Amino acid sequence: QVQLVESGGGLVQPGGSLRLSCTASGIIFTINTMAWYRQAPGKERELVAATSGGVTNYADSVKDRFIISGDRAQNTVFLQMSSLKPDDTAVYYCKITTRSRAGVYWDYWGQGSQVTVSS
Numbered sequence: 001q002v003q004l005v006e007s008g009g010g011l012v013q014p015g016g017s018l019r020l021s022c023t024a025s026g027i028i029f030t031i032n033t034m035a036w037y038r039q040a041p042g043k044e045r046e047l048v049a050a051t052s053g054g055v056t057n058y059a060d061s062v063k064d065r066f067i068i069s070g071d072r073a074q075n076t077v078f079l080q081m082s083s084l085k086p087d088d089t090a091v092y093y094c095k096i097t098t099r100s101r102a103g104v105y106w107d108y109w110g111q112g113s114q115v116t117v118s119s
Helices: none
Strands: 003-007 010-012 018-025 030-039 046-052 055-058 066-071 076-081 090-099 105-109 113-117
Touching: 003 090, 003 105, 018 030, 018 090, 018 113, 030 066, 030 076, 046 066, 046 076, 055 066, 076 090
Parallel strands: 010 113
Antiparallel strands: 003 018, 018 076, 030 046, 030 090, 046 055, 066 076, 090 105, 090 113
16 A cells, blocks of 8 residues: 655756655555665666665665665655766666564565656
């Protein structure tokens, strides 16, 4: 019953910036992890960035260019992307891992946002 809605995707020129957002709705006891994945044409889905317990990690390909942040009170995760490259072109998916009162973990995915970096 948890739904994630993404926004912020679009077309941007190389070197430009874009910010993705993802907001979860529904009954959530607690959010354990917020993350962003992406899948480019012909490639497997890969982890871009994740934040959990105040700790963030990034794929080497986006390190120093992307910033993940979250507002657990608002059930929202952001991905600030800068210095974008054509290789960043992909469908970006947010994922939120929740934990129930019973300690059961569930993954929820956004619908995907197309990010195209092209001049």
